[in-house]
Amino acid sequence: MGMYDSSKTYTQGMSLSKLNRAIILCAALGMFVALVLSFQHAFMKEIPCLAGKGCTLVASHPSSYIRGIPVAYFGAAGYFAILALGALRASLGNTLKTALTAAGFGMSAFGFLASWYLQYISKTEIGAFCPWCFTSAILMSVLFGLHVKLYSQVNSSSAGEIQFRPDSILAAGGAAVAIIASAGLISTQNKLFAVNEIVSEKQSGELVAQPGNILGDASAKVTLVEFADLCCPACRKGFPKLMEFKQKYGNKIRVVYRHFPLFRLPGHEMSPLATVASEVAAESGKFWQFASAFTSTEEAAKTPEEVFAIAEGVGVSRASIEAAAKNPQSPAALRVVRDQDCAIETLKVKGTPTYFLQYGGKTKMLDGAGLQTEMSDPEVQELLK
Incomplete structure (x- = not known):
C-alpha cells in the first residue's frame, strides 16, 4: 500500500x-x-x-x-x-x-x-x-x-x-x-527595410511648398519636413518631437508639416475633415495650435463633432471648416490635395510618418527610427550648434 x-x-x-x-x-x-x-x-x-x-x-x-x-x-x-x-x-x-x-x-x-x-x-x-x-x-x-x-x-x-x-x-x-x-x-x-534614402535634387525642390505650415525660415542650416496624417497613431505620438526639435534648436532648424491623409485606413475616417480643418486654422495663423490640440487627445477624433470641438477650442469656427470641406476648390482643400499629390507622385511616400531631412546639400527620406539616428549624426549636430 x-x-x-x-x-x-x-x-x-x-x-x-x-x-x-x-x-x-x-x-x-x-x-x-x-x-x-x-x-x-x-x-x-x-x-x-x-x-x-x-x-x-x-x-x-x-x-x-x-x-x-x-x-x-x-x-x-x-x-x-x-x-x-x-x-x-x-x-x-x-x-x-x-x-x-x-x-x-x-x-x-x-x-x-x-x-x-x-x-x-x-x-x-x-x-x-x-x-x-x-x-x-x-x-x-x-x-x-x-x-x-x-x-x-x-x-x-x-x-x-x-x-x-x-x-x-x-x-x-x-x-x-x-x-x-x-x-x-x-x-x-x-x-532590411529601413527608410533611409537620398532624395534627388528635383524631388528636394518640391519639399517645401508655399504657402505652407512652416516654423523657421529658409536660412536655417537644417530643414525637417514631415508628411503625416493627423489621425495616424504614430504621427500623433511623434508630433511633440517636432516641437521639441524646434524648441531645442531654434532658428538653426526649419520644421515643415505636410499632409498625407490615409483616409481609407480604419481609424482614419476623420482624416479628410481634420486636414481641411487644420488648413482653415492655418489661414488665421493657428495651424500649429490646432495640430497640437488635435494630436494631444487620447485617441484621434472619431466624429465630425469632435473635430469641430477641437477647432473651436483654438478659435476656428465650425462654419468656416464646413464651407471649406464642402468646396473642393477652397484654398484649404486645394493645399491638402497639393500635399497629397506631392507625397504620392513626386516623393513616392508610402506611409506615415515619413520625414525628409535636408542638410549639407543633401536630402534624406527617413522613417521615425531613422530620423532619431540621423538627428544624432555628428554632421547634423555640428550644423545645429
Whole structure:
C-alpha cells in the first residue's frame, strides 16, 4: 500500500512539473510575440507580416490602444507575469502553490477572453489579419487550458509532494531568449527595410511648398519636413518631437508639416475633415495650435463633432471648416490635395510618418527610427550648434 501511494505521488508530481514547464515555455513564446508587437509601436516600424499590411492596419486601429497605451505592452507584461508565476511555483514548491496557480489561471483566463475579443474586432471592424496577434491568441488559449489542468491537479495534491525547482532556471532562460530574439528580429527588420534614402535634387525642390505650415525660415542650416496624417497613431505620438526639435534648436532648424491623409485606413475616417480643418486654422495663423490640440487627445477624433470641438477650442469656427470641406476648390482643400499629390507622385511616400531631412546639400527620406539616428549624426549636430 505504501509503495502504491509513493508511486502515485511521484507520477502526479511529475505531471505537475511537466504542466508547469509547458506553461513556462508557452509564456516565453507569448512574451516573444508580444514584444515584437510592442517594438512595432515603440519604434513606429513595420514588422514581418505574411498578411501584407494586415499587421500595420491592426496596430493603427483604436482597439490596439487602452488610454493611449498599446495593448501589446499589456500583453508583454501579462506573459511575463505568467512566466514569473511559473518561476515562483518552481522556487517555492508547495508554498502558496494554490494561490500562485489561481493567479496564473485568472491572468490566462482574462488574456484568453481579451485575445479572442480583439480577433473578433480584427475580423469584423478592421477587416485585416495580423498573424502575430492570432498566434498570441492561440498561445493564450493554450496557457488557459494548461492552467485549468494545473489548478485541478494542484488542488487534489497533498502538501509536501511537489517540487519544481529546476523550472525557475527554465523561466529565466525563457524570458531572456524572448527578449533577445524579439530585439534581434526587430533589429534585422530595421536594417532590411529601413527608410533611409537620398532624395534627388528635383524631388528636394518640391519639399517645401508655399504657402505652407512652416516654423523657421529658409536660412536655417537644417530643414525637417514631415508628411503625416493627423489621425495616424504614430504621427500623433511623434508630433511633440517636432516641437521639441524646434524648441531645442531654434532658428538653426526649419520644421515643415505636410499632409498625407490615409483616409481609407480604419481609424482614419476623420482624416479628410481634420486636414481641411487644420488648413482653415492655418489661414488665421493657428495651424500649429490646432495640430497640437488635435494630436494631444487620447485617441484621434472619431466624429465630425469632435473635430469641430477641437477647432473651436483654438478659435476656428465650425462654419468656416464646413464651407471649406464642402468646396473642393477652397484654398484649404486645394493645399491638402497639393500635399497629397506631392507625397504620392513626386516623393513616392508610402506611409506615415515619413520625414525628409535636408542638410549639407543633401536630402534624406527617413522613417521615425531613422530620423532619431540621423538627428544624432555628428554632421547634423555640428550644423545645429
